[in-house]
Amino acid sequence: MNGRDATRDVLLGLIPIALLLAIWQGTVSLGLAPPTLLPPPGLVFMRMAQLLATASFNQEILATLFRLFAGFSIAVVLGIAIGLAAAVSPAINAAVRPVVRVLAPLPKVALYPALLLLLGFGHESKITLVAADALFPILLSTYYGASTVEQKLIWSAMAAGTPPREILFKVILPGAAPSILTGCRIGLVISCIVVFLAEMITSTDGLGHVLITAARTFQAVDMFVPLITISLLGLILNGLLQAVRSYLLRGFPEV
Amino acid sequence: MFVSDVEKAASMNLMPSRSDLKAEAAPAAKPTIAMIEIDHVSQVFQTSSRQDHLALSDISLTVDDGAFVSILGPSGCGKSTLLYIVGGFVAPTRGTARMKGNPITGPGPDRGPVFQEFALFPWKSVLGNVMYGPRQQGVKAAEAEAQSRALIEMVGLKGFEHFYPKELSGGMKQRVALARTLAYHPAVLLMDEPFGALDAHTRTRLQNDLLNIWERDRKTVLFVTHSVEEAVFLSDKVVMMSRSPGRIRQIIDIDLPRPRRRTELLLDPRYQKYVVDIERMFDDAGDDELQP
Incomplete structure (x- = not known):
């Protein structure tokens, strides 16, 4: 293009x-x-500009971003590790497959009350929920990508003298990169949704908390600001991931 | 199994460079080295309906050091499987394959494959692909790069070092694949229909270039193809296979002078006779799917 x-x-x-x-x-x-319930967009954006200049609103954004990144990072590490392991080891695949099939369709947000009781109202419960929700798309796309790496790429590397234990990192991981990064993209969008949702349900800070507080006090303008903010954050994060993806996949066709 | 073509050709003084080399290395008559021995190899696959399919039936073949041997046959005759067994990528159901007398148990840098699908690493540049083998062999980065650049120039791709495979045409990709394999100095090249995915013009050019490169160091080449002309043009020996089950039908020595020029060869009645004879033999057996 x-x-x-x-x-x-x-x-x-x-x-x-x-x-x-x-x-x-x-x-x-x-x-x-009525404008009191649905404020005009101009008013919302003006309020947003006002709030972005305050330290307290930026604190809320940082709290949300921290949870989002922490949860997403855990999902990326675990998803890639488990996906790769299942793709190269039939035993691990046999062990992991049933668990994935049971847990993947489960609405993870249903675990949230249990996570709150176990981990409290702070970061931990929300990070865990984000990680649990973002994990499966990353895991499944890693598994799929690693299982479909062209056999002859592996043979070519083995003939060139690559020992079998190094094939995983020298051929399968880079070969599965397009699929893995597609999974990460889906995982990132899910992370944005879930972190917001968790903060809406129970939190003392974060953008979701700002929204729910404003809604409960009928401050319609303040209610729309975090909504727009999380959308813009999602747009920026997706753009960043896309840049990373374009760089890592610069050799692959059709990025 | 059969007399060395190399020695035959040398005695006819067709290959002065090689006979000179041999004279230096071993003044006395040196016994022929069997580079590859395929010893009563059979290969059984299970089909999706769980039936046994005999892909290769009791194949025995010896490939001498420095010989260019083509395996020619219709699709489904198991010729690629035979190559994969020599490569160590597939273990035979019965029988053994040996390389310089040692049983083949897995892939190794003494046998370099070149696949029809090129199988270049898409995440590496041309230079990165060619350097891969030497780096795996423990060659230092600077030295590996120098060697690789020389090889890239030899296959005619100077200036394309930093291109990615996706930016190259099919013929260029196959040149990179050849350079990548030559880079780790395999004793045997295993070529699996390497020009099968290319258009006729590119195919002809690559055949010529392959012969030119081969004339320099005369590596042993095992070359799988379904093109009769390609097999006769390139080879010292053509192994004709039939299918269901895959067996060796006949082995034909190609006594044509080297270095071979395509334009001269096409007018050479001996070349034409080889092509026609081989095609007739496949016709008689009712095997289709062979290219003229």
């Missing part, structure tokens, strides 16, 4: 977002919803 195409795609991508904002503004202007 050349620069011109990229610019065009960005512009095309902005159209639906502009439309959404227009519908939002229209709903308020036409009096379809």
Whole structure:
């Protein structure tokens, strides 16, 4: 894709977002919803700019980001490790498969009350929930990617003198990288959702907590600010991951 | 199993460089080294319906040091499987394959494969791919890079060192794959339909270039193909296989002078006769799927 195409795609991508904002503004202007309950977007963005200048709001963002990163990182490490191990060892695969099949479809948020009781209201319970939810897409895509690495790549490396125990890191891991990074992308989006959700359910800080506090006190403007903030954070984080992905996969076709 | 082509050719004074080398190394008559021995090898696969399928039936074949041997046959005759057994990638169900007298138990840098699908590491540049083997062999980075750059130049890809495989055409990828394999100095090249995925023009050029490279150091080559012309053009010996089960039908010595020039060879009645004779033999057996 050349620069011109990229610019065009960005512009095309902005159209639906502009439309959404227009519908939002229209709903308020036409009096379809009372402004006290649905504030106009301009007001929300002004409030957001105000809040971003305050230390306390930035503290909330940092709390959310910390949980998100910690949970996502644990999911990446565990997901890649278990996925690779299951792909190269039939015994580990046999052991892991049933557990994954039972746990993957389980709504992890249902574990949250138990996690709260076990780990308390602080970071630990939320990080655990994020990790548990982001783990499975990363694990499954790592397993799939590692199992489908071209046999002849492995043979080529073995013929060149690579010992079998080094094949995992020299061929299978880099060969599975496209699939692993796709899993990470899905895991990152899930992490954004789940950290917010956990903070909404029970928390003393974080963006989800800000939203739920504002909602309970009918401060509609303050309610929309964390919503927009987490969306923008997700956009930025996805962009960063995409940059990492483009760099790591620069040799692979169709990134 | 059969007389060395190399010695035969040398006695006809067709390969002066090699006979000179031999004279230096061993003034007295030196016994032929069997580089590869395939000894009563059979291969049974289980099909998806759990039936046994005999892919290779009792294959015995000797490949002499420095010989260019083609294995020619229709699809499904097990010719690639035979190559994988020599490569140590697949263990035979029965029989043994030996390399310089030692049973083959796994892959090793003495046998370098070149696959039809190129099998280049997509995450490495051209230079990274070619350097992989020497680095695995413990060659220092600077030295490995110098050797690899020389090889890349030899296969005609100077200037493409930092390209990724996805940025190259099929013919260029196969040149990189050949350089990557040559980089760790295998005694035997195992080529599995290396030009099968290329268009006719590229294929011809690569055949010529392969012969030119081969003339320099005369490595032993085991070359799998389903093209009669390719087999006759390149080889000292053509092993004809039939399928279901895969067996050796006949082994034909190709007595054509080297170095071979494609344009001269195409007009050479001896070359034409080899091609026609081999095609007739496959026709008689009712085997299709061979390329003219």
